[in-house]
Amino acid sequence: MFELETASQTDNLRRVAIDPVSRVEGHGKVTLLLDDHNQVQQVRLHIVEFRGFEKFIQGRPYWEVPVMVQRLCGICPVSHHLAASKALDLVVGAVSITPTAEKMRRLMHYGQMLQSHALHFFHLSSPDLLFGFDSDVGQRNIVGVAAAHPEVAKQGILLRKFGQEVIRVTSGKRIHGTGAVPGGVNKALDPADRAMLLQDVEQMIVWSRDAVHLTKRLHTSNPALYDQFGLFRSNLFSLVRADGALDFYHGHLRLRDGDGKVLLDGVDYQNYHHLLTEEVKSWSYMKFPYVTAMGREQGWYKVGPLARVQNCDFIPSPLAEIERREFMDHGQGGLVHAPLAYHWARMIEMLHAAEVIKELLADDDLLGDDLMSCGDRRREGVGVIEAPRGTLIHHYQVDEDDLVTMANLIVSTTHNNQAMNEAVRQVARQYLNGREITEGLLNHIEVAIRAFDPCLSCATHALGQMPLTVELLDGSGRLLDRRVKG
Amino acid sequence: MIVSGRKLRVATTSLAGCFGCHMSFLDIDEHLLELVELVEFDRSPLTDIKHCGPCDIGIIEGGVCNAENVHVLREFRKHCKILIALGACAVTGGLPAQRNHLDVGQCLQEVYHTCIGVESLPGGQVPNDPELPLLLDKVHPIHEVVRVDYFIPGCPPSGEAIWKFLTDLIAGHTPRLSHPILRFD
Ligand code: SF4
Numbered sequence: 001m002f003e004l005e006t007a008s009q010t011d012n013l014r015r016v017a018i019d020p021v022s023r024v025e026g027h028g029k030v031t032l033l034l035d036d037h038n039q040v041q042q043v044r045l046h047i048v049e050f051r052g053f054e055k056f057i058q059g060r061p062y063w064e065v066p067v068m069v070q071r072l073c074g075i076c077p078v079s080h081h082l083a084a085s086k087a088l089d090l091v092v093g094a095v096s097i098t099p100t101a102e103k104m105r106r107l108m109h110y111g112q113m114l115q116s117h118a119l120h121f122f123h124l125s126s127p128d129l130l131f132g133f134d135s136d137v138g139q140r141n142i143v144g145v146a147a148a149h150p151e152v153a154k155q156g157i158l159l160r161k162f163g164q165e166v167i168r169v170t171s172g173k174r175i176h177g178t179g180a181v182p183g184g185v186n187k188a189l190d191p192a193d194r195a196m197l198l199q200d201v202e203q204m205i206v207w208s209r210d211a212v213h214l215t216k217r218l219h220t221s222n223p224a225l226y227d228q229f230g231l232f233r234s235n236l237f238s239l240v241r242a243d244g245a246l247d248f249y250h251g252h253l254r255l256r257d258g259d260g261k262v263l264l265d266g267v268d269y270q271n272y273h274h275l276l277t278e279e280v281k282s283w284s285y286m287k288f289p290y291v292t293a294m295g296r297e298q299g300w301y302k303v304g305p306l307a308r309v310q311n312c313d314f315i316p317s318p319l320a321e322i323e324r325r326e327f328m329d330h331g332q333g334g335l336v337h338a339p340l341a342y343h344w345a346r347m348i349e350m351l352h353a354a355e356v357i358k359e360l361l362a363d364d365d366l367l368g369d370d371l372m373s374c375g376d377r378r379r380e381g382v383g384v385i386e387a388p389r390g391t392l393i394h395h396y397q398v399d400e401d402d403l404v405t406m407a408n409l410i411v412s413t414t415h416n417n418q419a420m421n422e423a424v425r426q427v428a429r430q431y432l433n434g435r436e437i438t439e440g441l442l443n444h445i446e447v448a449i450r451a452f453d454p455c456l457s458c459a460t461h462a463l464g465q466m467p468l469t470v471e472l473l474d475g476s477g478r479l480l481d482r483r484v485k486g
Numbered sequence: 487m488i489v490s491g492r493k494l495r496v497a498t499t500s501l502a503g504c505f506g507c508h509m510s511f512l513d514i515d516e517h518l519l520e521l522v523e524l525v526e527f528d529r530s531p532l533t534d535i536k537h538c539g540p541c542d543i544g545i546i547e548g549g550v551c552n553a554e555n556v557h558v559l560r561e562f563r564k565h566c567k568i569l570i571a572l573g574a575c576a577v578t579g580g581l582p583a584q585r586n587h588l589d590v591g592q593c594l595q596e597v598y599h600t601c602i603g604v605e606s607l608p609g610g611q612v613p614n615d616p617e618l619p620l621l622l623d624k625v626h627p628i629h630e631v632v633r634v635d636y637f638i639p640g641c642p643p644s645g646e647a648i649w650k651f652l653t654d655l656i657a658g659h660t661p662r663l664s665h666p667i668l669r670f671d
Contacts, residue, residue, distance in 0.1 A: 022534045025505050031617055046617050048554065049502070052585040054601070055593040071581040074506020074642065123512065123532065141533040143522045154519070161515045173671075174513055175506045175642050279605045280598045283615035287604070296605075395602070408602045443534065 002297075002418075004425040007033050007042035018442050021045075021449055023124040023141070025075045026413075026456025030424060030445055038435060040428045045421050045449065047286035047456055054407045062088050062398045063182060065407075069394070070176045072411070073455055075119065077176050078112035078167060079387030079412075082249070083394040086383030088182035091398050093375025100368035101184035106249050107360045108170035108179055109385070110353040113248055114204070115163025116388035117305075117350040120453045121211065121343060122156020128447045129218050129343065134440025152214075155207045159350070162197075162204050166357060169193035184372035194361055201358045205319065208351040212323050215344040220330070230339040230423040230430070230448040233258035235291070235301035236311045237415065239269070239386050244313030246352065248386040255291060255301065256311055260335045264291075269384040272393055278410065286456075288417050289410060300418035302337075303390025304452060305345035310335050317359070320352035339423045339451040346453065387412045389453050413454045423448040494542040494656060497528040497566060501555040502582045502625055503548025505531070506642040507573035511545075513645025524656055541566045543655070549579040550626045554619035563632040568655070571634045572648070574641040574670070576627065581641075583625040590623060636661065639670050 007013060010033060019029035027049040033042040053072060057065060066084040070077035082105055089097060097105075127140040130149060138144070146153035164174040169189065171177025179185050219226040235258060239251035253267035253275070267275060278287035279296060290299035301307070310328065315321040327348060330336055336345075360366065382395045390412035397406035427448045432441055500508055508531060512518065529538040538544065538558075544566030550556055563569055574580035585593070598604065598612040607613075628634060638651060647667045654661035 018536075020536065022531060022536065025531070027500070029617070044617070046615070048617070048619055049552070050621060051502075051582055052588065052590075052593050052597075055588055055596060056584040068581065068584075071504050071506070071641070074504040074509045077504075077506065119509075119512070137534050141527065142518075143527060143533075146519055146522060150519075154516070157515055157518060160512065164513060174645070175510055176671075273603045277603055277605050280607050280613065282607055282611065282613050283617055285613055285618065287598075406602075446534075 002422070002425075004040065004043050004428065005421070010042075012036070013041055016437055016442070018445060021446055021456075023127075023446070024450055024454050024456060025073070026454070028449070028454070028456045030449070032428065032432070032437075034432075034437070038433070038437070040433055043421075043425045043428045044283055045417075045424050047284050047417075049456070050285050054409060057404050057407045060404055061402045062091060062396065062404055063402070065396065065404060066180055066182070067176070067178055069409075072409075074175055075455055076112060076116050076387050076389065078108050078171070079385055079392050080394070081171070081177075082109055082180055083383040083385045083387070083392045084396070085180035085182060086250075086385065087381040087394045087396050088383070088398075089184075089373075090381030090383075091378050091396065092183045093377055094183040094373040095375060097184050097373050098368070098370045099365040100188055100370055101180075101372070102249075103360055103363055103365050104170055104185045104188065105180055107189070107357065107366065108167055109249050110356045110360070111163045111166025111170065113163075113353040113388055114208075114350055114357065115160045115167065117346050117353070118156055118159035118163060118211075120388070121215070121346060121350075122153065122160070125343060125450050125453075126152065126156070128443070128450065129215075133444050133447050134438070137439060140443070155210070159204060159207055159211075162200055163353075166197060169197065181372075183374050186371065188368055188371065189366040191367060194366065197357070198361050201354065201361060205351065205354045205358065208347065208354045209319060209323075212344070212347040212351050215347045216323075216326070219341065219344050226340045227338045228430075230427045230451070231337060232419075232422040232426050233337050234419055234422070235263070235294075235299070236307035236335070237301040237303050238308045238311045238391055239384060240312050241316075245316040246308060246312035246314070246349075247316075248353075250385075253384075253391075254311055256335075258335065258337065260310075269393070270382045272382060272384065272410075273395070273408075276410070278414070284417070286414050286417050289415055290418070301415065302419045303412055303415040304342065304388075305349050306336070306339075306342045307390065308386060309345040309348055315348070315352050317352050317355035319355060320348050323348045323351060339448055342451040342453070389413055389455050390415050411455070413452070413456060416452050416454065420449055420452050420454060423451070494525045495528050495540070496525045496530075496543045496545065497538045497541045497562060498530040498532075498545040499538070499547070499558055499562060500531060501546060501548035501559060501576070501628070502551035503573065503575040503580070505547070507547035507575075508532075510640075510642035510645050511572075511648050514649045515645065517649050521652070538562050538565045542568065543652075544569045545572050546570065546576045546628055547572050548575045549582060550622065550628060550631055551582060552619040552621045556622075556631060559628055559631055568635045569632065570636045570638060570651075571628050572638050573643055574639060577629075577637045577639055579625045579627045583627075586624045590621060638663070639668070641671060644669065
């Protein structure tokens with residue numbers, strides 16, 4: 001039982017809702033139940049949407065899947081594209097792919113990491129951090145940032161643009177392209193595109209480093225706020241490379257406890273389903289995963305930048321590694337659990353992504369012509385990748401007619417479900433209890449959610465139930481659709 | 487549509503979409519800084535305005551998959567002089583409409599009860615809290631629910647297409663998109 005998840009009784013409690021949660025990707029809402037003294041009795045972050053991907057992918061030819069699943073999420077389509085491709089590499093017997101294929105995919109992925117982190121920080125979250133959590137609603141957006149800090153807004157827009165251009169030249173389109181295919185990629189890099197990206201990459205590294213310094217300055221100049229806001233402790237979970245390095249594309253699973261002790265390491269992700277259980281709760285379409293062996297109450301964890309930067313042993317690029325060390329020093333020997341430190345960690349990852357892009361662009365393998373591998377056909381594959389928001393798991397079974405018979409997806413934001421709920425409850429305790437609820441106070445709750453950069457669209461791929469009857473009428477009153485419980 | 491003396495007010499929302507159309511909107515890159523000289527934003531995932539007020543232009547991403555979507559869409563139609571269906575999902579239902587040939591009840595059972603690694607609710611129930619909006623049996627394109635003034639195809643339409651469309655509209659021309667920026671993929 002988690003404190004504040006469910007009120008002991010709901011009579012005479014007042015409901016306050018934040019609906020929709022804004023400046024996040026996707027559809028969510030928060031409900032609060034308060035008693036007569038404005039004491040918070042229940043707080044829930046609900047994911048209110050559903051899609052049904054796992055079901056409607058069944059019966060489709062496997063080679064359609066990497067293109068279809070991107071439509072789970074328009075912010076991180078590349079993650080789904082690549083996680084699906086990695087799973088289906090195994091189905092076509094491509095146990096390893098060619099150097100050109102792997103490097104093209106990596107370039108695409110690190111381009112996405114850069115654009116997604118830039119978008120999240122500059123376009124979505126920076127207004128809270130630059131203007132204050134209860135600043136004027138009219139200013140608290142990217143337009144307000146552009147007016148007050150034009151240089152910051154411009155850098156954010158151009159960082160994101162660069163990441164999107166990396167995606168375009170590796171996959172054909174900025175959003176929902178088709179670069180990876182089961183077994184490899186469908187194109188190598190065009191030398192002209194390489195030259196175009198090389199022109200700008202140094203600047204991107206400089207601006208990314210400035211962004212790290214900006215988040216670090218915000219954090220360390222107001223530790224009372226940044227270290228304490230929404231603070232809770234949890235385990236950390238992510239992929240790490242075989243040598244312990246931070247890696248977004250491939251690795252094995254590692255779990256650390258809240259004190260920093262490694263609990264599990266070197267876990268082959270093909271066995272993820274032996275490791276994790278997903279609990280269903282009646283009030284959200286998003287499930288609640290936990291490490292089965294540790295149980296529901298102890299086994300939940302954080303994923304994403306704050307987990308990754310502290311779960312790895314080092315970052316394999318020089319500037320980001322310097323920043324990681326400074327970040328770790330901030331924990332004074334312990335782990336940093338503060339939700340707002342997600343921003344700082346995220347910008348360190350953005351810097352790393354920019355450095356890796358530069359390194360990859362110097363590699364002539366990207367221009368190679370050996371694009372595809374294959375081998376003995378298999379019936380099943382699991383693909384895992386570190387998406388911008390955390391560990392992303394795709395699992396497929398395919399029959400001998402090439403049709404998908406089973407799909408299971410655990411998306412990044414789902415892993416953070418319990419963690420986000422805990423952060424929101426902690427903020428409610430710290431800021432809302434006993435006070436008159438204002439718009440600015442409610443934005444504090446959203447600030448905590450935004451720190452995790454949730455992708456609520458991704459998280460809504462499951463289907464939900466209709467509890468009642470609903471009728472949909474068109475403009476002239478004609479019945480379009482009707483659904484009855486049952 | 488030239489309105490003298492004030493910025494045009496624009497609202498945007500995502501219904502049953504993936505946010506890709508909103509991302510493509512941001513793919514206008516530096517033009518965003520020009521755009522905010524001409525328009526101001528009302529409700530949008532980019533602002534903290536939670537309900538749409540009177541607007542000149544409403545942009546809808548995504549089709550209609552639940553009662554909440556219907557409600558938001560009607561609010562937009564009521565308040566926006568011009569309503570635009572942006573992208574395949576709003577125009578046709580798009581990829582989410584792939585579920586239209588399936589029985590929702592069976593899908594629920596699979597996702598929340600029988601699939602790998604799930605600890606289901608007692609009695610194999612599925613999420614059914616009153617806070618969760620009622621699902622429709624099918625995903626609908628938005629023009630089946632409200633009148634729509636413009637349709638922009640593409641999954642998503644490119645940033646270039648969106649910029650061309652909006653600048654035409656703002657300048658008072660009939661927006662025209664043609665090859666190569668008019669695409670359906
Ligand atoms: S049209 Fe495509 S990009 Fe736009 S919301 Fe639908 S799936 Fe996403």
